[in-house]
Amino acid sequence: MVRAGLSSFSLHLPDLYLGDPWFELDEGGKSVSGAFRGSPQIDLLEFPAQVAEHGINCVDLCIQHIPNIEPGYLAELRAAFEAADVELYQLLIDLGEIASSDPAERSASIAMTKRWMEIAAELGSTGVRYVPGDSKPNPETSRACGQAFRELYDYGVACGVEPATENYKVFNNEADDLLQVLADSERDYGLVADFGNCRGPKKYSTLEKLLPRATAIHQWVAVDDDGTLNLEDAKRCLQMARDSGFDGPVMLLGGHPYDVYRGTRDFAEAVDELRGEVQAVFGDAFEASA
Numbered sequence: 001m002v003r004a005g006l007s008s009f010s011l012h013l014p015d016l017y018l019g020d021p022w023f024e025l026d027e028g029g030k031s032v033s034g035a036f037r038g039s040p041q042i043d044l045l046e047f048p049a050q051v052a053e054h055g056i057n058c059v060d061l062c063i064q065h066i067p068n069i070e071p072g073y074l075a076e077l078r079a080a081f082e083a084a085d086v087e088l089y090q091l092l093i094d095l096g097e098i099a100s101s102d103p104a105e106r107s108a109s110i111a112m113t114k115r116w117m118e119i120a121a122e123l124g125s126t127g128v129r130y131v132p133g134d135s136k137p138n139p140e141t142s143r144a145c146g147q148a149f150r151e152l153y154d155y156g157v158a159c160g161v162e163p164a165t166e167n168y169k170v171f172n173n174e175a176d177d178l179l180q181v182l183a184d185s186e187r188d189y190g191l192v193a194d195f196g197n198c199r200g201p202k203k204y205s206t207l208e209k210l211l212p213r214a215t216a217i218h219q220w221v222a223v224d225d226d227g228t229l230n231l232e233d234a235k236r237c238l239q240m241a242r243d244s245g246f247d248g249p250v251m252l253l254g255g256h257p258y259d260v261y262r263g264t265r266d267f268a269e270a271v272d273e274l275r276g277e278v279q280a281v282f283g284d285a286f287e288a289s290a
Contacts, residue, residue, distance in 0.1 A: 001247065001285055001286065001287040002246065002247060002248065002249075002250060002278065002282045002285050002286050002287060003057075003058055003248075003249050003250070003286070003287040004056060004058075004249070004250055004251075004252055004274070004275040004278055004279075004286075005056060005057075005058035005059055005060065005089060005249040005250065005251045005252065006051050006054075006056050006058075006059050006060075006251060006252055006271070007059060007060035007061070007062065007092070007218070007251050007253060008044075008047060008059070008060065008061050008062050008065045009060075009062050009065075009092070009253065010251065010252055010253050010254060011252070011253070011254045011262065011265075011267055011270045011271065012262055012266070012267045012270070013047075013267075014062075014065065015038055016038075016041065016267075017040070017041050017042050017050070017267070018036075018040055018041075018042065018044065018047070018065055019036035019037070019038040019039055019040030019041070020036065020037040020038035021034065021035075021036050021037070021040075021044075021064060021065045021067060022034045022035065022037060022064045023035075023063075023064055023065070023066060023067050024063075024064065024095065025069075025112060025115060025116075029111075029112070029115040030069075031068075031069060031070070032066065032067065032068065032069050034064070034067070036067075044065060044066065044067065044077065045076060045077055045080045046080075047059075047061075047080075048080045048081045048083070048084035048086040049080070049083075049084045051084075051086060052084040052085065052086050054267075054268065054271050055275075056086070056271070057085055057086050057087060058086065058087045058089050058249050058251075059081075059086055059087070059088060059089060059251075060088075060089055060090045060091075060092050060129075060251055061088060061090075061091055061092065061123075061125070062092045062094060063091060063092065063093055063094065063095065063116055063119075064094065064095075066119075069119055071122070074119065074122045074123055075122070077123060078122065078123050078124045081123070081124065082124070087126060088120075088123055088124060088125040088126065089125070089126050089127065089216070089249055089251075090125065090126065090127045090128060090129045090164060090192075090216070091116060091119070091120040091123065091125045091127075091128045091129070091161075092128075092129050093112075093113055093116045093128055093129065093130040094130075094131075094168075095109075095112065096108075096109030096110075096112050096113055096130065096133060097109050097132075097133035097134065097135060098110060098113065098130065098131075098132045098133055098145060098148045098149070098152070099132035099133055099135045099137075099141045099142075099144055099145035099148065099171050100133065100135050100141070100144070101135065101140055101141055101144070106144060106148065109133065110148055110151065110152060113128075113130050113152055114152065114155050116128065116130075117152075117155060117156045117159045117161055118159055120159070120161045121159040121160050121161055125161055126161065126162060127156075127161050127162035127163065127164055127190060128156055128161050128162070128163055128164070129163075129164045129165065129166055129190075129192055130152070130163070130165065131165055131166055131168045131169050131171065131172050132145045132148075132149075132165075132169070132171035132172060132181060133169055133170070133171055134169050134170040134171065135170065135171055136170060136171070137171055137174075137177045137180075141171070142180065142181075142184060143184075145171065145181055145184065146181070146184030146185055146186075149165075149181060149184065149185035149187065149189070150185050150186060150187055153185060153187035153188075153189065154187075162190055163187070163189055163190065164189055164190030164191060164192055164215060164216070165178065165181060165182070165189055165190075165191060165192070166191070166192035166193075166194055166197075166218070167192075167193065167194055167197050167198065167206070167210060168192075168194060168197055173197070174206075175205075175206045175209035175210050176209070178191075178210070179209065179210075179213070182213070190215035190216065191210065191213045191214050191215055191216075192214070192215070192216045192217070192218055193207060193210040193211055193213075193214040193216075193217050193218070193241070194217075194218040194220070194253075195207070195217065195218065195219055195220045195221075195237045196218065196220030196253065196256055197218075198210075204236070204237075204240070207237060207240050207241075208240065211240055211241050211244040211246060212244045212245070214241065214244070214246055214248070215248050216248050216249050216250075216251065217241060217246065217248070217249070217250045217251065218251050218253050219237075219238075219250050219251060219252055219253055219274055219277075219278065220253050220254060220255060220256055221233065221234040221254075221255045221256075221261075221274065221277070222234070222255065222256055223255045223256065223257065223260055223261050223264075225260065226260075226264070227260050227261065227263070227264030227265070229255070229273065229277075234277050235277065235280075235281060238250075238277060238278060238281040238282070239281055241281075242281055242282055242285070247285070250278050252270070252271060252274040252275060252278075254270065254274075255270075
């Protein structure tokens with residue numbers, strides 16, 4: 001059934017709750033380095049219980065938000081998800097240039113993605129999501145991307161996680177290019193349809209192409225200057241998903257402009273608002289909160 005979820009990037013979480021963390025793998029992939037660019041209100045270990053308090057039992061986790069990848073910490077974080085009865089649905093791998101025309105950069109990005117797949121498995125994540133990057137599609141980069149996506153899919157499955165991609169960054173920005181990535185991969189990839197990454201005059205035509213293949217949704221809504229929700233846009237995107245037969249998690253991300261949305265709602269209000277929109281459209285197909 002359709003269910004609501006959250007991401008560690010959702011709403012107020014990264015900046016106001018988690019302290020705007022940014023951590024990346026060190027050379028060798030045995031540790032991470034980075035910093036909290038703000039003052040955390042909660043530790044990442046508290047994140048699963050925090051979202052469970054709001055009736056959410058499904059989350060995504062951004063790799064940049066993980067401050068420690070030592071085995072003991074990963075085991076503790078996995079236990080926190082299990083204790084809260086919250087599924088770690090996808091580890092979001094936002095870095096790397098998998099489709100780069102530079103063989104060295106491409107190889108390093110593939111190796112980095114594989115390391116995060118291993119970490120995802122240690123955390124008990126159901127899946128991982130990654131994208132080709134900011135290279136532009138052309139015959140050379142498309143061939144490289146197809147080969148890399150085959151290799152990464154097979155590695156992910158061997159690790160025990162389900163690979164997916166998303167309409168995110170330059171290479172996957174156009175629906176036709178993303179769908180070609182899936183075709184070239186010759187593998188059964190999941191697809192995250194991100195409402196917020198579909199903008200401009202082609203927004204709905206892009207979603208029309210992506211949603212029949214979507215296994216998850218990142219829900220963004222448009223708001224006016226005073227923070228009022230654009231109900232027409234919010235409902236239209238969800239109705240398109242419903243009519244396409246979508247049946248999976250809808251991650252409640254937030255609204256655009258982001259600062260306006262966040263500045264006019266607290267965390268609980270935003271969760272209830274976005275979840276209410278999903279429930280209103282999907283009705284009986286929507287799974288009740290935990």
